[in-house]
Amino acid sequence: MFSISLLPYSVQHYLGLAIGRLAKTILKSRVGIARRNLEICFPEKSDTQRQDILEGCFSHLGHSVVDTANAWFWPQWRFAKHFKVEGLEHLKKARQQPGGILLVSAHFWTLESHARAYGSLDPGVGIYRPNKNSVYEYFQYHGRVKANKxxxxxxxxxxMIKALRNENAVWYAPDHDYGTHAAVFVPFFAQDKAATITGTATLAKVKNVQVLPTYALRNQDGSGFTLVIEPALENYPQGDDKQDAQRINQVIEKAILRAPEQYMWIHRRFKSRPEGEASVY
Known part of the structure; x- marks a missing residue:
């Protein structure tokens, strides 16, 4: 990955496309999961439209390998040349008040670039799953804290609560299916029973915490990507687990609809089902 980061940006683009094509050929089960997720979420779209999103998804998977290399190894001056910010005023407004910031995000293929870009503006704390491979874990950890704490x-x-109480920005992605513990079944796109964790509302209850939706999207012109920061959520949480979880899903849906092909459709988002219901996969 370090070697990839040394390549010219134009060469990286074609390398990313090649990796994406290879991944689509090798990861047959993931292709099937992604196709099924798209059928569940977008029944109103034609087969051709869903196939286009699927093809784009794997292209962006390939680009994510390149993006990760750059996010972990590029010097700041080079990284800064390839991203722009949309909604910086919302972050500045949030930082004018005391308290931590809960960054509600989602699993886009740009998540490593997202972490580096946001940290360039406001170094924060990331939530992640440690890797069992100690070598990979070393590079993952140090790569992700290159611009963060x-x-x-x-x-x-x-x-997480401690980080928020210390007025840190905490990156949090509640869009996967993490099981039925501390979760409720609420709509996500056209699926009316998607297991959604209630942890977002729990963290938002920490004193003076503001909840800012944020994500990063690759620019269509190939110039890099855009870090998007949306206004802080008002009147959140409400205190009703289902209502609060559904609102967060709506925030994530809005983000995904800006570039559905850039979202990680390869995970089994709907693997958990209410008792007695059959698997949708």
Whole structure:
């Protein structure tokens, strides 16, 4: 990956496309999962439209390998040349008030670039799953904190709360299916029963915390990507687990619809089902 980061940006683009094509050929099961997710979420779209999103998804998977290399190894001056910011005023407004910031995001293929870009503006704390391979874990951890403070294991809720109480920005992605513990079944796109964790509302209850939706999208012109920061959510949480979880899903849906092909459709978003219901996969 370090070698990839040394290549000219134009060469990286074609390398990313090649990796994406290879991944689509090798990862047959993931192709099937992605296709099924798109059928569930977008039944109103034609087969051709869903296929276009699927093809784009794997192209962006390939680009994510390149993006990760750049996010972990590029010097700041080079990284800064390839991203722009949309909504910086929302971050500045949030930082004018005391308290931490809960960055509600989602699993786009740009997530490594997202972490580096946001950290360039406001170094924060990331939530992640440690890798079992110690060598990979070393590079993952140090790559992700290149422009940020530190990382917290996704199971360490106390660590997240502590970071927020210390007025840090905490990156949090509640869009995957993490099981039925501390979760409710609420709509996500056209699926009316998607297991959604209630942790977002729990963290948002920390004193003076503001919730800012944020994500990064690759620019269509190939110039890099855009870090998007949206206004802080008002009147959140409400105190009703289902209502609060559904609102976060709506925030994530809005982000995905800006570039559905850039979202990680390869994960089984709907693997958990209410008792008695059959698997949708």
């Amino acid at each position: 530190y990382l917290v294991d996704r199971t360490d809720v106390r660590g």
